[in-house]
Amino acid sequence: MHINRRHFVSGTVGSGAALALVGWMPAWAQPVSSGIVAPLPTVSGSDISLRIARQTMRVDGKVSRAIGINGTVPAPLIRLREGQNVRLSVTNDLDEDSSIHWHGLILPFQMDGVPGVSFPGIKPRSTFVYEFPVVQSGTYWYHSHSGLQEQLGHYGPIVIDPKGPDPVGYDREHIVVLSDHSELSPEAIFRKLKVNPGHFNMQRQTLGGLLAGKDQPLKDRLEWGAMRMDPTDVADVNGSTYNFLVNGYGPKDNWTALFEPGERVRLRIINAAAMTIFNVRIPGLRMTIVQADGLNVRPVTVDEFQMGVAETYDVIVTPTDDRAYTLVAEANDRSGLGRATLAPRAGMAAEVPPLRERPLATMKDMGMGDMDMSAGGAMEGMDPSSAGAAPAPDCPPEHAKMGHCTPADAAAAPADHSAMGHGAAGMSHSMRDFSVAPQVKRDPSVQTISPMPVDRMGEPGQGLENAGHKVLTYHDLVALDKNPDVRAPERSLDIHLTGNMERFMWSFDGIKMSDYHEPIPFLEGERVRINLINDSMMSHPIHLHGHFFELVTGKGDHAPRKHTVLVQPGGKASFDFTADALGDWAFHCHLLYHMHAGMMRVVSVRPRGEAA
Structure with a gap:
């Protein structure tokens, strides 16, 4: 066999260069x-022992x-059964x-596990x-509520099997x-x-992006600059420093879940991240949502869903082909992804799709409703629900004096938004108009007040508006069973x-948490109806301990x-909840560093007849 020396040398150099480049991917x-x-x-049973300790872990070989x-x-995985009693000894x-x-579990507040709120914490040794x-069934999880330990791996899943027949039929399950x-x-x-809050953001707009037409036009860029806002600021910590894991394994590790073609496979998916909102999809395989946050919902079939930190979703997939599929968990700022493989046999892998174009924040994300920055003119669609109404007669005094409570059906009067000219021509509007939020403390910690917050629960999530396929929204979710309390707030x-x-x-x-004096x-x-009004340009997964809400x-x-x-x-989310669990409960953003920086309060449920 004759081998051309020049071709051989160039071929080996090319192969070597390709191998070297792999390390940079x-x-x-x-x-x-x-x-x-x-x-x-x-672990399972009525007596379970858990030991918390420092260790090392290997991710993608490191x-x-x-x-x-x-x-x-x-x-x-803690596996329990509805109706049992459990004793967990934690060392x-x-x-x-x-x-x-115990995230999402209904239990006495003394067992909820939040130091300084429901118990003193667990001392060393x-x-x-x-x-x-x-008292419930479904998919839940557990994690540390001390310092920043959760980021280091102090988290795990909980599955509670129902005491009766499971309304969800499946042949195999994977956590x-x-x-x-x-x-x-x-x-x-x-x-x-x-x-430097933007320290980890390596996706800022560039001159090259402007020239290539991938980033905002110069005019819009100047508008955002004048407001000292960065439309690429979608995630505080991202793929520049994070590895995104599935069951503790990195993308190169290729954690694999097996199936037999034709089986109904239940995937119990838990977002136990510290800071990452994931967009989850399985290219080539549709997912039927059957449970959200541990509770059954009417089945709804989607191609993708956005998953806030601390949320859980159970999905059914039915792969019929004898091939592998990639489960993609893409960070919401598109800076990286976690991956796993669903396959009929070990050793198989499917194509991993490239990262999609990173999203840019819009005026809607700034609480400006649906207004186009470049359009100018008067604003439309002002949401007046957070200002102007008289407090409800049974509003707790400490809230009434702060302008915190309104009757559930009150129509509030619009506030004056002429405090400062802002943005496009003809637009007179202030992003620090505290008249729309009289209970908010005037403080350097409050950078903006959303002028036109709108209900965004019918939207698929930031960056997924034009995904090209069906993306879950909260409006798609319908409880399988009738709500236990259907009273009006x-x-x-x-x-x-x-x-x-x-x-x-x-x-x-x-x-912030360190400055508050009284619980809510x-x-x-x-x-009570709770209206969460997001005055920031970032998504916030908000978690209430000890309760479910509608x-x-x-x-x-x-x-x-x-x-x-x-x-x-820049949006709103409303829920109704029944204060049916006595005690003190944590209420916080589940982005770990946001909570650590102060986005947390205590909710206190008191017996009737006790002084407010």
């Missing part, structure tokens, strides 16, 4: 392993520091206090015993825990965010999600019930 685009088929370790439970990240082997919060009845992991310590990440409570993105300051109503009070059995999406007595709701930038 993002993890999700690099060659994968033969596939890791590893179910999560499981070793980094972690905190695990029983030696694993994620922590073991803290760390040199610092720790805790476990000590054991705390959680004990409670299991899918999504998370984010960095070799940087969480303390270092938080310091960098405080010094007695009063309405507006809560503003506030922040200063330039200083990485986050709060509710301009008051409710009376036992009270029915999203106000026009579904009547079958409104979807959840424990976490993702509030879109």
